[in-house]
Amino acid sequence: DSGVTQTPKHLITATGQRVTLRCSPRSGDLSVYWYQQSLDQGLQFLIQYYNGEERAKGNILERFSAQQFPDLHSELNLSSLELGDSALYFCASSVGLAGQGVQYFGPGTRLTVL
Amino acid sequence: AQTVTQSQPEMSVQEAETVTLSCTYDTSESDYYLFWYKQPPSRQMILVIRQEAYKQQNATENRFSVNFQKAAKSFSLKISDSQLGDAAMYFCAYRSAKDKIIFGKGTRLHILP
Numbered sequence: 001d002s003g004v005t006q007t008p009k010h011l012i013t014a015t016g017q018r019v020t021l022r023c024s025p026r027s028g029d030l031s032v033y034w035y036q037q038s039l040d041q042g043l044q045f046l047i048q049y050y051n052g053e054e055r056a057k058g059n060i061l062e063r064f065s066a067q068q069f070p071d072l073h074s075e076l077n078l079s080s081l082e083l084g085d086s087a088l089y090f091c092a093s094s095v096g097l098a099g100q101g102v103q104y105f106g107p108g109t110r111l112t113v114l
Numbered sequence: 115a116q117t118v119t120q121s122q123p124e125m126s127v128q129e130a131e132t133v134t135l136s137c138t139y140d141t142s143e144s145d146y147y148l149f150w151y152k153q154p155p156s157r158q159m160i161l162v163i164r165q166e167a168y169k170q171q172n173a174t175e176n177r178f179s180v181n182f183q184k185a186a187k188s189f190s191l192k193i194s195d196s197q198l199g200d201a202a203m204y205f206c207a208y209r210s211a212k213d214k215i216i217f218g219k220g221t222r223l224h225i226l227p
Contacts, residue, residue, distance in 0.1 A: 002158075033215070042205060042219040043159075056214045088157055102149070103215060105159035 003027065004106035006091050012112045018079040021109045025072055025093030031055070032074040033103060034066055035090040043090065049074055050096075078111070086113045116141045118208050120218035127196045128226050134181075135191045135221045137206030146210040148182065148189045153220070154202040162204070165189065193223075201225045 003026035013019055025032050034046040036059075045058035049068035060066075063081075068074040078085060088108045094101035117140045127133035139148070150162040165173045165182050172180050177194045193200055203222050209215040 002160075037157075043217045045214045045216070048214060058214055090159060092159070102161055102164060104161070105151075107156075107158055110157075 002104040002106065004029075004091060004093050004104050006089075006106035006109050008109060009107065010110045010112070012114065013081060014114055015081055015083060017081050017113075018077065019081065019111065021076040021078070021089055021091075021111075023074045023076070023091030023093075023106060025074070025091075026104055029093035029095050029104075030072065031094045031096060031101065032068055032072070033092040033094075034060075034074070034076050035092065037088040037090060037108075038084075039087070046076070081113045083113050086111055116143070116208055116210065116216050118206055118216050118218040120204075120206055120221050122221045123219075124222045124224070126224040126226055127193075129196055129198060131196055132192060132194045133196055133223065135193075135204050135206075135223065137189045137191070137218055139187050139189065139206075139208045141187070141208065141210065143210045146208060148180075149207040149209070149215075150178070150180070150189075150191045151205045151207060151217075152200075152202045153205065154199075159205075163191065196225050198225050198227065 005024045007022045030051045033048045035043040046060040048056040066076045090108045091106045092103040094103045146167045148165045152160045163175045179192045181190045203220045205220045206218040
């Protein structure tokens with residue numbers, strides 16, 4: 001158990017809908033990262049937050065947005081969902097900003113768009 | 115831009131044998147960190163081992179060790195005494211001191227009983 005929690009575990013929805021994925025980082029970790037992993041693909045970095053502020057953006061679509069709240073939990077919002085958005089979405093957390101911070105991954109949320 | 119390449123999409127090894135997974139990367143940075151993550155069928159991402167670029171000594175964690183060749187920008191993972199539980203997808207990852215982490219496309223490792 002990495003200490004990072006993600007809810008829900010599974011999510012099934014229809015095209016055009018909007019969903020929210022939730023992540024709670026490990027105790028003491030200030031950075032939260034979101035990744036997308038499509039079937040048999042590597043991980044694509046989406047976005048990073050540090051202590052409530054956006055720090056880095058990757059290949060995140062405009063239909064997707066995220067935020068980190070004062071209690072450090074984070075939410076990833078996916079809207080106008082398309083079939084191609086079906087994937088495993090991981091949240092990871094680390095203590096700080098710098099590269100030496102090991103990222104610990106949550107169990108992921110499996111999103112299926114029908 | 116930094117890139118991470120894993121040239122072996124799949125590998126197989128006999129149980130109890132040793133296997134080496136390859137990873138190369140490209141960067142102009144001097145300060146960075148390298149990681150190997152394991153993703154078993156459960157899909158959980160598990161950190162296997164970490165290497166700081168400024169350290170010349172290769173990192174080891176029990177049966178897992180790396181061969182870090184900074185000049186060649188190579189970071190291979192050696193698994194000794196392979197066990198059935200080692201079967202997984204292995205991802206090599208790079209992170210500079212100030213940048214996001216970049217993952218390779220992975221190597222699927224099969225353990226043959």
